[in-house]
Amino acid sequence: MDFAAPFLLTLKLSTITTSLLFIIGIPFAYWLAFSRLRLKFIVESVVALPLVLPPTVLGFYLLMAIGGNSFVGRWYEGIFDKTLAFSFQGLVVGSFIYNLPFSIRPFQSAFTGVDKKLLEASWSLGRSKLYTFFFIIFPLSRQGIITGCVLTFAHTVGEFGVILMIGGNIPGVTRVASVAIYDEVQALNYGTANIYALLLDEPLSALDMETRLRLQEDLKRIIQQFQTTTLFVTHDVTEVYKLADYVVVLEAGRVIKQGIPEDVFMGRRLSTRIQIAGKVVDIESDSIMAAVTVLHEGQYFKTLIDTEEVSRLNLRIGDNVVIGAKSSDVILCKVLTET
Numbered sequence: 001m002d003f004a005a006p007f008l009l010t011l012k013l014s015t016i017t018t019s020l021l022f023i024i025g026i027p028f029a030y031w032l033a034f035s036r037l038r039l040k041f042i043v044e045s046v047v048a049l050p051l052v053l054p055p056t057v058l059g060f061y062l063l064m065a066i067g068g069n070s071f072v073g074r075w076y077e078g079i080f081d082k083t084l085a086f087s088f089q090g091l092v093v094g095s096f097i098y099n100l101p102f103s104i105r106p107f108q109s110a111f112t113g114v115d116k117k118l119l120e121a122s123w124s125l126g127r128s129k130l131y132t133f134f135f136i137i138f139p140l141s142r143q144g145i146i147t148g149c150v151l152t153f154a155h156t157v158g159e160f161g162v163i164l165m166i167g168g169n170i171p172g173v174t175r176v177a178s179v180a181i182y183d184e185v186q187a188l189n190y191g192t193a194n195i196y197a198l199l200l201d202e203p204l205s206a207l208d209m210e211t212r213l214r215l216q217e218d219l220k221r222i223i224q225q226f227q228t229t230t231l232f233v234t235h236d237v238t239e240v241y242k243l244a245d246y247v248v249v250l251e252a253g254r255v256i257k258q259g260i261p262e263d264v265f266m267g268r269r270l271s272t273r274i275q276i277a278g279k280v281v282d283i284e285s286d287s288i289m290a291a292v293t294v295l296h297e298g299q300y301f302k303t304l305i306d307t308e309e310v311s312r313l314n315l316r317i318g319d320n321v322v323i324g325a326k327s328s329d330v331i332l333c334k335v336l337t338e339t
Helices: 007-035 041-047 056-064 071-080 088-097 100-112 116-124 129-140 142-157 161-167 177-186 190-200 209-226 235-244 261-266 309-315
Strands: 248-251 254-259 276-284 289-296 297-307 320-325 332-333
Touching: 007 041, 007 088, 007 100, 007 142, 007 177, 007 209, 056 071, 056 088, 056 332, 071 332, 088 100, 088 161, 100 142, 116 129, 116 248, 161 177, 161 320, 177 254, 209 235, 254 261, 276 297, 289 309, 297 309
Parallel strands: none
Antiparallel strands: 248 254, 276 289, 276 320, 289 297, 320 332
């Protein structure tokens, strides 16, 4: 069995799906953003259906729609002399529909966010809508467009339910990486399944701490050795500091911060609801987590952070720190002072 074949097929499917949604999704999102049609909300609801329906349910309905007994299935088989279901072309159709909201919604939000005064100024100068789109709307929306493309590509890589329902598990045809993991687990080949899983989204999140730290160092060394651009998805701030030269933070499908790790998490652009400056008076730690107590204006504040982060900051009792707290995370920054 070719170990790399599922990954190559996954990359092929993700690239084609992202390209199709970029070409078709941008004019469609433009129409949704600027159309005054009263029933537009119905179209938006249909586009959002893949977010609501379970993947297997959506896959089942798509299988019924493109199967051999359906009009679309019979039409396709009559022209190309092969079935659309359980083929790579069927995977593309299913993946295209499944990823509609992950591309259309960011595109639409980006177009809607463009200042209307700029559009009116362009039109008042006699510029056409096509010119206004390519030279004003598109450049100002590039962040949302990039976000939609990245979300589509990453989501396609991790597809399983829809793919399995409409494509099955045919080696070299429909056996993508996510299906290969399922297949290896069914065959009790946990080692091979773990290797497949390791190379997909957030690869280090399920590993024990010792293995995780070792792999982080190995990845850092490999990236530095080969000097290649690498896309790494994680929720772990520690991994960001260790592996990333440039960080893009996504929230609800939008880019909210970007830059080098120090600027994003510790610089002036740090967006927090509470910031507390004080002195470390106590550190209690084990192999995984550390409880840091900070004295601020006569009051004690305690926060939990990774033990590795304490080591990275070389945090000690008496150090001046800043705790930045949001609804979702807490970030502790050491204040550097000249001696």
